[in-house]
Amino acid sequence: MSERGIIARHAGTVLAGQLATMAFGITDTIVAGRYSQQALAALSVGSAVYITVFVALMGVLQALLPTWAELHGAGRRLDVGRSVRQALYLAVLAAVAGVFGLLFPNALLQGTQVPAALQSDVRHYLGVLALALPPALLFRMYSTLNQSLGKPQLVTWLQLGSLACKVPLTIWFAFGGAGLPALGAVGCAWATVVVNYVFLGIALWMVRTDGLYAPYAIWRRMERPHWPTIAQFARLGIPAGLSIVVEVTSFTLMSLFIARQGTLSSAAHQIAANVTAVMYMVPLSIAIATSARVSFWLGAGELKRARGSIRTGFRMGLSLALLLSGVVLASRHGIAALYSADPHVAAVAAGLLALVAAYHCGDATQALCVFVLRSYRVAVAPLMAYCLLLWGVGVIGGYQLAYRGIGCWPALRSPSAFWIASSVGLALLAVILPLILWRAVRRFRPA
Numbered sequence: 277m278s279e280r281g282i283i284a285r286h287a288g289t290v291l292a293g294q295l296a297t298m299a300f301g302i303t304d305t306i307v308a309g310r311y312s313q314q315a316l317a318a319l320s321v322g323s324a325v326y327i328t329v330f331v332a333l334m335g336v337l338q339a340l341l342p343t344w345a346e347l348h349g350a351g352r353r354l355d356v357g358r359s360v361r362q363a364l365y366l367a368v369l370a371a372v373a374g375v376f377g378l379l380f381p382n383a384l385l386q387g388t389q390v391p392a393a394l395q396s397d398v399r400h401y402l403g404v405l406a407l408a409l410p411p412a413l414l415f416r417m418y419s420t421l422n423q424s425l426g427k428p429q430l431v432t433w434l435q436l437g438s439l440a441c442k443v444p445l446t447i448w449f450a451f452g453g454a455g456l457p458a459l460g461a462v463g464c465a466w467a468t469v470v471v472n473y474v475f476l477g478i479a480l481w482m483v484r485t486d487g488l489y490a491p492y493a494i495w496r497r498m499e500r501p502h503w504p505t506i507a508q509f510a511r512l513g514i515p516a517g518l519s520i521v522v523e524v525t526s527f528t529l530m531s532l533f534i535a536r537q538g539t540l541s542s543a544a545h546q547i548a549a550n551v552t553a554v555m556y557m558v559p560l561s562i563a564i565a566t567s568a569r570v571s572f573w574l575g576a577g578e579l580k581r582a583r584g585s586i587r588t589g590f591r592m593g594l595s596l597a598l599l600l601s602g603v604v605l606a607s608r609h610g611i612a613a614l615y616s617a618d619p620h621v622a623a624v625a626a627g628l629l630a631l632v633a634a635y636h637c638g639d640a641t642q643a644l645c646v647f648v649l650r651s652y653r654v655a656v657a658p659l660m661a662y663c664l665l666l667w668g669v670g671v672i673g674g675y676q677l678a679y680r681g682i683g684c685w686p687a688l689r690s691p692s693a694f695w696i697a698s699s700v701g702l703a704l705l706a707v708i709l710p711l712i713l714w715r716a717v718r719r720f721r722p723a
Contacts, residue, residue, distance in 0.1 A: 279569070279581075280588050286426060286565035287592070293419070293432035294557040296439040300471075303443050304464040305550050307450045309543065309616045315450075315460040316616075317539040318397035320546035321390055322461065324531035325398070326405045328524045329377045330412060333370040335520030337363070337417045339513040341564070342571040342651045344424035349575025357492040360421060362505045364498065366513070367417050371410040378406040390535050397461060404465035411476035418479045423568055427488060431479075438475045442467055515655035519646065522662040526701075529671045530694040533678070537691065544624035545691045547615040552632050552639070555600050559640035562593040563647035570651040574720075583717060586648055597640035605633040624691070631695040638702025645709035652716040661708050669701035670694070 301323065308315040340363055347356045381402055385395050419431045448456065449463030459466065484495050527549060534545045566589025573582035604611065608629035612622040646658050673682070674694035681687040 279585055280592070282426075283562070283565045283569055283585065283589055283592065286423075286428060286568065287561040289428045289432050290423065290564050291557055291561035293428065293435035294561055295554065296432070296435040298554050298557055299439050300442055300468060301550055301553065303439075303446050304461075304468075305546060306615060307446050307464060308461050309547075309618075309621075311450055311458075311460050314394075314397070314539065316546060317535070317542040318394050318401060319461045319464065320531055320542045320549075321385075321394055321535055322398040322401035322405075322465075323546075324528040324549075325381055325384065325402060326378065326409075328521070328528040329374045330409060331524045332517050332521040333374050333409075333413055334416045336370055336509075336513040336517035337367060337413065338420055339516035339650055339655070340417070340509060341420050341424045341568060342574075342653075343509070343512070344421060345426075345568045345571035345651075346575030348425055349572035353491045354493055356425075357494040357496065358499065359505065360417075360492070360494050361496070361498055362502055363417060363509060365501050365506060366509055367413055371413050374409045374413070375406045378402045378409060384532075390532055394535065401461050401465050404462055404469060408465070408469040408472045411472040415472065415476050415479055418476075418483065423564055424571075425488075426568060426572070430482060430486070430488070434475050434478060437478075438471045441474065442471045445470060512650060512653060512655050515659045516646075516650060519655065519659045519662050522659065522666050526666040526670045526698065530674065530691075530698070533671075533675055534691045534694065537689065540620055540624065541691050543616065543618070543621045544612075544628060545694075547612060547621070547625040548628035548632050548691075548695065550615070551604065551611060551629060552635060555604065555632070555636050556639055556643065558596050558600060559593045559643045562589055562596070563643045565589070566593075566644065567647040567651050570648055574651060579720070582651075586713075586717070589648070590644055593640055593644045594637075597637050601633040601636045604629055604636070608633075628691060628695055631692060631699060635695060635699045635702060638699065638706040641706035642702060642709050645713050649709070649713055649716060652713075652720050654712065654716045657712050658709060661705060661712070665701040665704050665708075666698070669704065670698035673697035673700070 304319060304323070305316070308319040340359075344356055344359060347353075347359065379402070381399060382395075385398060390398065415434075419428070422428050422431045445467035446464050448454070449459050449467050450461070451463075452458035483489050489495070531542070531545060531549065535542050566585055569585040569589070570582045573579070573585060609622075609626045611629060612625035615625065616622050649655065649658055671694075674697035676682050677685060677688055677697055678690065678693035679687050687693075
């Protein structure tokens with residue numbers, strides 16, 4: 277099979293699983309939107325905080341992909357198993373830190389002036405999701421392992437199965453029935469808890485019994501922590517995780533600052549953010565597949581083939597980004613109406629989706645660059661670029677444009693201000709990160 281075919285098959289499988297996972301959020305948004313505007317607004321703020329915590333910690337574990345893919349490419353199978361067991365120590369530390377953050381969100385909610393009427397619902401929602409975080413992180417580690425081995429199919433089937441359970445449970449827990457009271461947004465969180473634990477159990481059983489994992493001897497007694505190995509994980513994983521913190525908190529802060537404008541703006545922004553996240557799954561899947569392939573060739577000592585994989589992945593990712601942006605721009609009114617029965621919410625969301633179409637092109641480019649840069653052990657430079665452009669231009673610029681005005685532009689008092697500023701920041705990233713990647717590829721020398 278050609279390199280293009282291998283990346284396409286891997287990316288397609290990852291995409292199916294990622295979309296199934298993203299459908300958790302879509303289900304929650306639609307159900308909460310149908311339940312009440314208050315529930316949708318609480319979900320908007322609460323999910324923004326949860327996603328910030330989860331994706332940041334997930335980024336630390338996702339950064340293990342190039343390490344395991346290189347070991348796989350070099351044929352060092354037992355070293356893959358040892359590396360996975362050492363990574364479990366990192367996963368436990370991440371889970372403890374994440375649960376603490378979800379249980380004590382008051383400083384963040386009060387510091388961003390989330391309306392008092394929403395804060396109680398948001399805290400209750402996050403308290404339930406704290407139970408869902410540890411299994412979610414461990415399952416993500418299992419997913420990263422499979423991606424590094426070029427075998428994401430098992431993960432995809434589990435993710436599709438979890439969606440089939442999540443949808444009816446969310447509807448039941450949110451609206452009540454059969455003796456269960458209506459729980460609204462909190463019911464969405466309880467459904468996630470149940471599904472996460474069930475499917476983590478299935479994943480662990482598969483690692484124990486499936487022949488795919490036998491050559492790597494993963495299911496052995498845990499060794500003591502090997503601090504040089506954990507330090508190696510940290511050197512790549514911490515900057516990678518912090519980069520995702522910056523990326524996701526730019527979204528989180530948008531949601532929290534927009535909450536000042538009331539439930540109408542929060543609900544419309546939640547729809548736009550949800551569509552953006554779904555669109556992002558396409559370049560993310562291609563970036564994961566490309567990074568796994570590049571790292572495999574680097575581990576095998578085939579530098580020329582690694583560069584060929586980069587070119588192939590970028591052509592595929594950017595072509596699909598342009599196609600998706602056009603589709604969302606053309607169908608934005610229908611998409612908004614699907615999410616909310618409230619015509620006012622749908623009208624504001626449709627306007628934001630026009631900006632999402634522009635936002636996505638920069639988002640796709642930066643995702644491809646960042647994942648491939650990790651294959652070349654470059655993580656600090658992207659982190660610095662993220663801080664400057666996503667926080668500086670996107671969040672601070674958006675706040676200025678929304679509430680104070682910039683130059684001759686008056687304050688917009690609209691969520692669109694944040695989307696405009698963030699699109700500008702991503703456009704600049706789409707110029708800077710390819711230059712960093714080009715330099716990293718030219719300077720790379722095998723260890």
